[in-house]
Amino acid sequence: MLDSGGPGGFATSTGALARLALGARVTSSWNRDSAALFVEGLFARHQGEIFAYLARMVRDPELAADLTQDAFIKAYRAYDTLEKGENARAWLYQIAHRVALDHIRRRKLVRFLPFTGESTGSSPSAERIAMNTRLSGPLERAMARIPERQRAALLMAEVHDLTGLELAAALGISHVAARALLTRARESLRQALVAEQAAEAAAEAERDIAFARGGEHGR
């Protein structure tokens, strides 16, 4: 459910974000040229962090690029929903966050289908391989274990340095709820890291056993 009035500090017109979520057209006050210029500036300033945020949310750089593009198009459509320019960053994060959650929700629906949804080519690109390597460490795997909204809160707060008010705005929840969500995210991450370490230890023990067995057979 969307808050009206922007509990996190940036003002949004009532229902504007709902229209955004529905992909609705914008109001008559909307000026296409101003919107295009505004989005161009927004892109120049924030494309890197938005892409990084989405890449860590969906763990796929090519998909993240598509979602980043999608987010900026939505920003263009929703230009008139931003009433204070200084809140543009949190506003943009909110759009990107919803784009990511929408995708993840759709992906869950099609996950059981073989070879659909994520694969975009016959072989992964070098960029994708490099990114996957970068995203496949214990921390990234632990981050992947925790719920998406908690992951988003952690990323926004710790990696992208959003303030508490910005975090609430970007997540579309109240300040109190954002703080609570972040607390739960830290606890979830803690448990996920422990689980990751346990899984790694188990895998290592299994390799040791296999190695020992191989040595016995080799004698």
Place this chain on the structure above:
Amino acid sequence: MTLPFRRRHNDAEASHDRARALIATGFLELHDPADELWLEAHLAGCAECQADAAAYSADRALVRTLRDQPPEPPRDLWARTAAAIQRERGTRGRGTRAIRAPRGWRAGRVPLGLASGLLVVLVVIGVSLAPSGIPLSPSASDVAVTTPEAQPTPLAVTADALAWIQVAPDGSYQFRRASLSSVCPDVRSGCAPLDSVTATNLALTYAPEAVVLSPTGAQIVVVTSSSSVGGAGVVVVSVPTAPPFEATPSPTVPDASLAPTPPAGSTLGPPPTLTPNPTPDLTLAPTLAPTPGSTLDQSPSLTPDASSIPSAGYSIASGVIVVGDAAYSPDGQWLAFSARPEDGSAGPDLYLWRVGDPLAIPVTTDHRTFFAGWLGNLVLANSVVPTIEEPLPGEIAPSPEPPTAPPTAPPPTATPDPGATIDPNATEGPETPVVEEHPIAFTLDPETGSMVPLAAQDMWHPSVDPTGRSVVYWSGTLIADGTGTGWVLGTGRYVLDGWSDGSEPSIDDSTAAPTTGTPTSFAPASAAPTTFAPTTVVPSSGDPTIEPSIPVLGPAGNPVTLAEGPAVDFDAWFDPGGDRLAFWLADPSAPEVGTLRMIVLDPVTREIDPTSDPLPGVAALRGVSINGGRLAWVTPPGQDGEGSHVQVLGWNGREFGQVRTIEAGRLFVAR
């Protein structure tokens, strides 16, 4: 199972929960003073919460390590996004136009003005009935303002500056420099043209054929062609190293820190003093005789140097045609090139010029030696093994001292350069069978004159990467071009191979001498080099004149074919890191024009990276410039109806893009 009621925490649990919440949110923002005091008091008496605080802190530090390596967006992201936004706008327009008039109405049945008026009305009505229910009333800007074209996201690069000589419409020559900070995926619709930051007028009386920039950037070597008024030769010109001209329009002397400085070790005098002329002339006068000290021409537009060393420009070789590239040693102390007499009386010899000396010195006299490149601070050169009745190759002048007289010239004959096409009408008389001749390669220490022949056979014009791990060369024979003084490529192929510094197995152990481990750092060959002067070396297989202690420098023996013969001419250049290779293959029908390609080598395996093909093959004039972060070449005139440009391929890691200068008449990129 869902409990029918919510379990209530007891007081202790509630206080722990509150403590954890405050710890967790404390990283985000400051607490109220009351909360802070409460938390301090609680932590003082709660070991469990202290452990939680420590764990949260450690986890937070771990998460923040993600900031160190942010994923980089693709460089075309803006192009895609802008195009999508443009489509979005177009879609809106089409949506409004798609609203059809009621049946029975046809535009052709009513006057045009009435039809258009009705259309406007219908559009407004139609939009008001759109599914969103939000009436659209397009403003004037919605209709009249055109969408700016989607521009690709420029790729920021850290690249070395580039320089070129440009021929102005009035026929004068200008030396220009430019710095490169960004490139674009699509050079035609991407970055703005690369503009020069300095422009220096050169009063050259010679037509330039090639330009070489010294490593310090303080001087250029201009190779002049035989079509010049003063004849062919090599001249050295001091050039400003800072961009003072546009930046200082007033006729004041700029800050001393911006003044150009002579290269280290150079005995050249101070650079030209700036005059009120915004584009000072650096005058070169033709010199016909290479007499030391007599080739100077103090430009009247420059303040003459008090020393006897020229500061403007002077000829270091005249009456000779440079064959192939000229190149500075990596330390900038030497310039090497091969050249033959302009009158065609003999084949090429190797010339060395110590920076600051009055003249370049021919250090071979066999008239069949070709400069190939630098191997560290050693010269890497080729000679052609003569047939049995011909003089032996590689006769080196006794010392690198300047000669007291120009080399004696045999009777003039035509001397096409290697790589030139064979002219079937060039010779008259009885036909002679084609004899394939074999090139040899050797290194020469310019400081000591020591020469070390390489064991590899038929390795012609090798280019070794600056890190000493790979080499590109023609693996094949040469054929005399019929003039008696020149050769063309024979049977063979153009290959990329690993480079052995002598501590690894050579290409052919049957012909290789025992290795003695010449270091890869390319120090002068201290491992028992063979002093060349005035001995004769014929390093054919099994020849007794080859000493067994010759270090086995050379190809590692895993050649990969870049181009199959027959070929007309080629050249190759590695970037300073040795991982990017640009090579140029001449067009058989017009050898001054060729195809330039760049490939990327795996830094570890040295194999060609099949996933990276940044320059699949473009038309380029002979002679390119490669340096850190960029490759520059001159496009042939007439491409798409345009004149020549200096075109630059820049890179940042695995990403590449291009930019180019504005169109100009004739261009010579400084190598």
